[in-house]
Amino acid sequence: MPAAEWIAAEEARERLGVRPQTLYAYVSRGRVRVRPDPGDPRRSLYRAEDIAALRQRKSRSRKLAEVAAGAIAWGEPVLESQITTVAGGRLFYRGRDAIKLAETETLESVARLLRGGHGAALKRTDRPKPPEARDMRERAFVALAARAAVDAPARGRNPLALAVEAATLLDVLTDAVAGEVGGGAIHNRLALAWGQGPGGPGADLIRRILVLVADHELNASAFAARVAASTGASLSAACLAGIATLSGPRHGGATAAVRAFAAEAGQAGAHEAVARRLADDRALPGFGHPLYPDGDPRADALLGRFRPPKELAALRKAAHEVAGLTPNVDFALMSACEALKLPPDAPFALFGVARCAGWIAHAIEQGQADTLIRPRARYVGPEPEFA
Structure with missing residues (x-):
């Protein structure tokens, strides 16, 4: 050689x-x-x-x-999905405009759409009483954890059996949030638990919220649910992974930041609060969205259905006049809950119940793909010591 x-x-x-x-x-x-x-x-x-x-x-x-x-982070797509997409500044569930769906559909019907099922309602299995806990947020975690501890793995299950389990799981979470086992449409059950008349304008606003936040493509909690599902874990385990991720302040907890921002505006004045945050190079919670440079259509669809409290209306106006930003769904959700005088943790509860529909759909789709989500880390630590 x-x-x-x-x-x-x-x-x-x-x-x-x-x-x-x-x-x-x-x-x-x-x-x-x-x-x-x-x-x-x-x-x-x-x-x-x-x-x-x-x-x-x-x-x-x-x-x-x-x-x-x-x-x-908001980059190129990393896996294929038929569930949800954001295109042309609009949100679509399996090709159907989510804003139009919010005009007439319930969370239950959208949940069936997201998971690829037909329009017929499924018979649910019997459900236990919701767990005892301090508040509805804690009850939601405990209820999902209890199911995750005993439910069978989803891998290899019959599609119809999974569909029945999916419908039951959504009811279990709703029971936990409402504090009692109930019947009827989910938005009416939540409305009744929160002092709103079922079938009234408050219940209809809750219905619209649930439909509009049911899924949002490959967000952090949906990805977490898919990672769990890729191991073959149960639907409840995937949803538990989803709600754990949703709890972070940069995801489902974002409405708390909006509430704090609104409190600043209430003390210093809306324009001053916006100006101070911009001067400090801080974000304006509840305004702007990377996927919707021309405005979040979910926020527009909700804010046109009720009159926000005057403090929040002033903050919305100031953010647009000073920073040129429009509200996103976090602002709209928090404003709606304030307008209806719902409990302080209602925004998270609504997000959790609605997103459960999306997590289930992503878990089922990931299970059908039959591939493990297991990326590699780019190691930047000390040089390995080889003998």
């Missing part, structure tokens, strides 16, 4: 851009062939072809890593 096909260690390391111990690790793993240097038996030569292949692989891996890293 010609000598030009073998190179010294210094050149091999330079071509790869690695330390000596890394080169030795490649050799020990059989990825680079080595032989003694005929001119100096104390030195080794390394197969140039193997070095070139490693270099090409590293370059390709870097490019893939850059694509993957860029996809994590």
Whole structure:
């Protein structure tokens, strides 16, 4: 074999851009062939072809890593889904405009649409009393955890059995939020629990909220639910992963930040509160959305259905006049709950119940894909110590 096909260690390391111990690790793993240097038996030569292949692989891996890293935060799509998309500044559930669906549909019918089922309602199984807890947020977590501890894995289950379990699971979460086992449409059950007459304007506003926030493509909680589902976990376990992720202040807890911002505006005045945050390079919670540069259509659809409290109306006006930003669904949700005088944790409860429909749909779809979601980490820690 010609000598030009073998190179010294210094050149091999330079071509790869690695330390000596890394080169030795490649050799020990059989990825680079080595032989003694005929001119100096104390030195080794390394197969140039193997070095070139490693270099090409590293370059390709870097490019893939850059694509993957860029996809994590509002980047390129990372998996296929038939459930929800945002296109042209509008939200679609399986190709149907969510804003139009909110005019007539219930959460139950949208839940069936999201998971790909037909329009017929499914018979639910019997449900236990909701757990005892301090508030509806805690009851929601406990109810889902109790189901997740005993429910069968979803992998390999009959689609109809999963559909019945999905409908029951949505009812279980609604019971937990309402504080009692109930019948009828979910929005009416929640309205009754919160002092709103079922079938009245308050109940209708709750229905619209539930439909409009039922799913939102591959958001953080939907992705968490899919990761759980990819392991074969039960639907309830996937929903538990979803609600745990939803609880973060940068997701379902965002309405609390809107509430705090509104409190600032109430003390200092709306224009002053907006100006102060901009001067401090801080965000304006409840305004703007990366996927809707021209305005969140969900917010518009809700805010046109009720009269927000005057303090919130003033904040909306100030954010637009000073920063040129329009409300997003967090602002609309918090405003609606304030207008209806619902409990303080109602925004999170509404988000959780509605998104449960989306988590179930994503869990079922991920289960059908039969692939494990298991990305690799780009290690940036200390150099591994190979013996």
